[in-house]
Amino acid sequence: MIEIEGVTCRYGGGTEKSGDGDGKADGDRVTAVANVTLSIPEGEFLIVAGANGSGKTTLVRTFNGLVTPDSGTVAVNGTPVSDDLVAARTAVGMVFQDPRDQLVASTVGADVAFGPENLGLSHAEIDRRVADALAAVNMTGREDDRIASLSGGERERVAIAGVLAMEPDHLVLDEPFTGLDEPARRSVLDRLRELRAAGTSVIVVTHDLRDVLGLADRVLGLSAGRVAVDAAPREAATDLPELDVRVPEGAFDDRPVNTGADDTASDTVDS
Template sequence: MIGVEGVTRRFDGGATGNAGGVVAVDDVTLSIPDGEFLIVAGANGSGKTTLVRTFNGLVTPDSGTVTVNGTPVRDDLVAARSAVGMVFQDPRDQLVAATVGADVAFGPENLGCSHAEIDRRVDDALAAVNMADREDERIASLSGGERERVAIAGALAMEPDHLVLDEPFTGLDEPARRSVLDRLRDLRAAGTSVIVVTHDLRDVLGLADRVVGLSAGRVAVDDAPRGAAAELPGLDVRVPAGFDGRSADAADTSSSP
């Protein structure tokens, strides 16, 4: 479980001239049970990326506490980052190796996995994003969408307890999008909590157990998909046309621009 209790995070006011700083996350409290598929939704600047980055210590709250599997993140960053996999919105922020295979293997290697286990994880993760047998390709030669798929594969290869994906479908073609959605569905069924950060819910609302909507750093919506769908447009969030929360396959029939 991920627990967030009274978390607030401010940033330097900078060009805004705000001497007190800009409040990105404002007194947020929520819990994410194991196996839950959670959407964190909101417009750009609503605080959703800052919030999820507190889950593994990439951002340190000014006040409040974040726990992962019962342990405060600030007390054990290594454990938090092993348990919470993160896929950034811009894959350039997390790709670290020259080739596809080496990049996906980086996390399992740092966990001390055996060579056989690393190979299995790399193969499974690349298959999940439709990039099987492309281990030897150089990262520099890939398109933006392909780099995003490698970043997702790198997080999947860690086999974390909780997987956070920040706008994961940007730049993905239709086969890759469907493959990733299928993999997220499988992860939830296996007990991994999946947290998708987005302002466009058309791909994922049909898979979600719960939606948390942020506005100005505060929780404005916390509801099951059917209830949340009525409120989210007021937060400048896109929901699937005609969504009624009843079909788990709604995500498969929607389309991304």
Template sequence: MLSRLRDNIVTIIETVDLIHTFGDGTKALKKVNLTFKEGEFTVITGANGSGKTTLLKHFNGLLFPASGKVLVCGRSVAEKPMSARQNVGMVFQDADSQIVGETVYDDVAFGPENLRLDRSEIDRRVGLALGDVDLSGFEEKSPHNLSGGEKRRLAIAGVLAMNPRVLVMDEPFSNLDFAATRMVLKQVLKLHQNGHTIIITTHDLEKVLFHAERLVVMDKGEVVDDGRPATVIENIGRYGVRPPCSVLFERGLQPWEI
């Protein structure tokens, strides 16, 4: 799997000395330099307030740098935000915040309709996106009557209907039970196998780390480690992130002893 990290793979997202400052003067990101290759499956972790979500919002122009730059497909996000949003689709932690339609069909169709596509193309994209997340047959259901896991998958479908090259997900397993977590993870892995670049933020590594090719650790707005998960996980506890149970079992330790 790590063959995807070869130098000849196309760079799809790059941050160069990225700094973001909140209105009160707090530096949320401090000279972040990261490169994401096309087809990678990356997990970004860190304690609450480490800058994970703030970083993601720069990838599709929801936020812009105070200094430094973010490039998507070689183009500056600050200069070409619409291009970034076409290439990078983001699924937020709160799936309800992304629901805009009265029916599942309407919700997924919202993005393509705003692209002014013809109805046949919209129908095609909606059908494909719902099929990708196992929600075919849900078209006429109300999104607000779906389960938490189904809402998360609907949010993914809404992003997929825009045909992005990169799928960015902020804490995708938050507030989901075991069954819903398995279903969402299944869809994410399917999308990765089909060629999508996947970037996930989470502080709960247990559910997804086994499938990742790369682990990035953030602490107080900085990247403090970056590499193969098996290597990076060795020091994860010092940054306020609980190691997966497998690591604890191997060492015979309690979580507070890492």
């Protein structure tokens, strides 16, 4: 479980900018996240939605200590993040919006293997994880491809595979479908569905719900760093347009919102 209690994050005033919010000014500082309290249980599929600058990225980066709150606490699986950053970053895998922020190796296979190798796993286990992760993003057989030769969408797929290979307890994806073609999006969605069914918490940060609304258990809507919506998808859909979040037309006409392990793949639309 991820537990957030009274978290506030600010930037400015001579300090490093902590995220994407442009929220409320506090003197010469800006509040990116304002007094957020939240619990994310095992196996929940949570959408964190909001317009650009609403604080989405800043909030989720507190989950594994990439951003340190100015006040409040964050705990992962019962341990405060500030007490054990290594444990938090092992338990909470994060796919950044820009894959260039997390690709570290020169080839696809080496990059996906980087995290598992640092866990001290056996060669056989590393090979299994790399193969499974690449299959999940439709990149089987591309282990020797050079990262520098990949398109933006392919780099996004490698970034996702690298986090999947870590097999975290909680998976956070920040705008994960940007640049992905239709087969890749469907493959990633199928993998997210499998992870949720296996008990992994999945947190998707987005301002566009087309790919994920049909999978979600809950939607958290942010505005100026504050929680404005926290509800099941059908209930949340009523209020999300006020946050500049587009709800797909007919989203609830012909499929259930809270889907389980037996679900069929939801339809997606190219962005």
